[in-house]
Amino acid sequence: MLLEERKRKSKNLFDFNVKPNCIIQGDNREVLKSLSLNYSNKIKCIYIDPPYNNGEKHYHYEDRNSHNDWLRKIEKTLRYLKPLLSVDGSIWISIDDKEMHYLKVLADKVFGRENFISTIIWQQRTTRENRSIFSNNHEYILVYARNPVAFKKSRNLLPLSKDVLSRYKNPDNDPRGSWQSVSANVQDGHATKNQFYEIVAPNGKKHNPPKGRCWSYSKVRMDNEIKNNNIWFGKDGNGVPRVKKFLYSAKRGLTPETLWLGDFAGTNRNAKKHFLQMFPDSKVFDTPKPEKLIEKILLIATNENDLVLDSFLGSGTTASTAHKMNRKYIGIEKSPKILDIAKRRLELVMQGEQGGISKSVGWKNGGCFEFINFRQNLA
Template sequence: MNNKTANKQPLLKASHDALSRRAIVHGCNKEVLPLLSLSKANSVQCIYLDPPYNNGDKYNHYEDNLEHEDWLNEMEETLFLFKPLLKETGSVWISIDDNEMHYLKVVADRVFGRQNFVTTIVWQQRTTRENRKVFSNNHEYILVYAKNLNAFSKYRNALPPSEEQLARYKNPDNDPRGPWQSVSLNVQDGHATKSQFYTIVAPNGKKHIAPQGRCWAYNQQRMEREIEEGNIWFGAKGDGVPRRKKFLHDSNLSLTPETLWLGEDVGTNKQAKKHIKELFSDKALFDTPKPESLIGRILEIATNEGDLVLDPYLGSGTTTATAHKMNRNYIGIEVGEHAITHCVERMKMVIDGENGGISKTQSWNGGESFSYYQVKSKSIDSFFEFLGEWPIASSS
């Protein structure tokens, strides 16, 4: 039996509550979003949009050539539709290029309020030079808005420590407490007390005084206790300038997200196209897909495991694939037939253990399930038609 039709069931009643926690919906987002607001209001933690950029080009799966005012009106209407879905801590991330970026920001300011604008991210979407144009355009933008900036700023995650940060921590003396780095023990003496001016005597008898204009960070009694407890480092030979040990296990290492995202860190369009080609070697490719690592960075900052992610322009299914591998819940909406031919088929591969994209960094080996639907009616008791679930649920 064909998996696309084998699981087809009678229309689900009261189906505005029937979408699974991980779902793909085949339909127009302008129809789907108002229906979702009946059960998903204030439930979505992160919305990612990769809308048509309105750059006048013709792509494999859609044409991107609306009149400027028509495009802006359509984007404003869409933004207003999904605003009620956002949690108070939620955020919206919109991919766009130079052609409409500044106009889109004005529209988004109007919808979300200028006070809830978070930042503009510059993404290096290509690393090669384009010699056929006046300038080689190597970047796109991601506009970031919060429903409530203060709430989002408290919820958002910092990024994990870099290899460079971790490399600073070593253990040259085999301290049982683990890796550490040494930090200065002297500070400026402008606000010092008398108790911070004294001579430190190292365990080998060498004496140390603070440099001119500086004093010790601790008073003498505290310093002697720190030395006794093995928290002060005098160098490998014992006669170096005293420094304090800062242990890795006591360090809250994290990185504040920056606004410049390089291709080597979050991937490029070229890498994404290669991944899509590996998944769908016999199908028409998307021209400008986003890499899973780019969406992964967004979800890493904006969400935690179990949070709900929404993508109303699902495209080739990158957002749902990434969210699934990162143990997020999701709803992806796509109007084209590739909702089934690409998005659903891609999710089946993900569940079966597809190993591209972020699979390696997430130690992804497959698992879980998702369901897919199509818009059926605007009737209050029959919004979506259930098309199937993967893996196929047992009938017993």
Template sequence: MPALALSLTSDGSLLEVPDLRLGSKGPESILFHGDNDAVLDEVSPTFDGTVKCIYIDPPYNNMESYTHYDDRDDHGEWIERLTRHVERLKPLLRDDGSIWISIDDRQVHYLKVALDGVFGRENFVSTIIWEHRKTRESRRVFSNNHEYLLVYARNALAFKKSRNRLPYDSEVLKRFKNPDNDPRGLWQSISLNVQAGHATAGQFYEIVSPKGKRHSPPHGRCWMYTAERVRELVAENRIYFGAKGDAVPRLKRFLSEIDGGLTPHTLWRADEVGTTDSAKKHTISMFPDLSVFDTPKPEELIDRVFTIATNPGDLVLDSFLGSGTSGVVALRKGLRFVGIEQGAHVMTHCHARIKREYRPSVGQVRFMRHSNTARTD
């Protein structure tokens, strides 16, 4: 796996802090301390066209005040600043790379229009709805229980070919059984009839069960295959007529023959990917003596993003690193990461958290500081 081979800029704007390096061999990840735009301007020549997935959790501009920052900006300034930042990020993506941006409903529609201008509407992939809280917020007109992730690709067609499916969960696996002890293993039955809108004459016929019962497709539907193909499937024991051999025929779909996994859906439930509250409790459990972020993202959420968008060894980037969640998840999944954070929590939270979970087998993590950034170590 090639190293990032980051060279120091000619004017020395980026300086490594050797004492904060984790490990010395293997794939490189880099934690930058500095203004995200300033750092990106310096390192873009190194990373252009190399990043498989970018995840960012920028300030939402939701007129709230938080422990580590005040999220109150003029709308025009906020959208212009974030748009310029994303314009810096776009060239870093591989052709099949994607960017995922967390946002809430106050600015999601404005940001969507701005991102269409950066990536082109044809490269918009989806809007993910994340159930970020499970409790009811009674003080407001509506209890706001969800946030969004806007997903764009450098090239939507290339991303579609490279994106991963999700592993089968327990609910899906429950559907697969083997009542006839088929040596091919677990299977589920699916309907053998389909809508007849584009059917050919060869898809309308009777299927005779092993017990002699005749079955025709329901009104407005036809059989999925021609009679000749169904005879072949019956001979291969791929058509199921029920335990008694006379039920409506259904196609056997074997778990061992299914390619990949589940197509990702756009509604991500809290029970699947965690909540803001669960993420906050996790951070408190790690750093009980520190002031934690008010709205951290759960590791499960970032894990799902990286599961869909990356493969082991890929490079991911987070230029609003916050409490360091994406860096920790990346290393855990065998990814290289670039993280950028300008606040003092780059040490108290990001570096400390990565160091806490660091293992030499993941490679090395370098720490670099931009010259215009005050020391925090």
């Protein structure tokens, strides 16, 4: 045995030659240590959905730990994950109310407060749970970047949704195409003098800004915008002036927001329904994430062929979504029974499974993945 190899083995580090796409059966704390041999600075997006420690006993796995144990284990995992991120990489961590605030403090410590990007609120259920004091309808996703400046440059805007597109119309047959009107006045808190004046519409009607507000443009600029047909006074010309915002200038995409409603990112119920479509004879996996949720994360944080890692793979949502979106992926799951579900799910995806995001991303079939048993590789 070479000296190098002996040294590695003495530290329980195994160069087990992982090539994405692959799903690995093993405890992530063991596997990640070895992954660091080949994947430091290489992963563009890490998504994790760890057990939330909310005391529940799921059919497929248990979620009961002492608070301190849970924190200790998750800290260890986060510390292994951090060096894997590429310079413009980001990590997204799902969590609910029970441990959210403790996890935030811990993640600040591991990734650095200065690298915290945002907390996303995800509406995981749209129906009311009447049995509890409050119907808990949301979860959180904590987002950290390896380097926020690099991440800001590399992150993608979101494509305009059908809903947003439907707001663009062309009631005056403007040759520049569809537009929507937005307010022409703003709060006057930071206004300068030249934002207070009377606008005279082309039909002679006079308009002043509402109380506490001023026009968004100076008088000179506003006159120019009116001349260039960029201000809308309603169909009959008597309406309050509004600014025409053209679709061609909005096409770059939308800045992601932090409130992700079920319509936008799917719900837990959507995910369970999808699971049962794929595995009608299985006991449903309790806590699958919807592919739509992971799709939004991957749209923002990655491009085609980028590498995605999920070290709490569960039923394989991240891997399936990445596969359908032509991203490369590595998934780690410690339970053989659960990883078998993920494996069967990926096989269905390769054959052209049409649930989840398949239709919206135009998924047909194809691709491949490898299955690795970490412990067997050590033998």
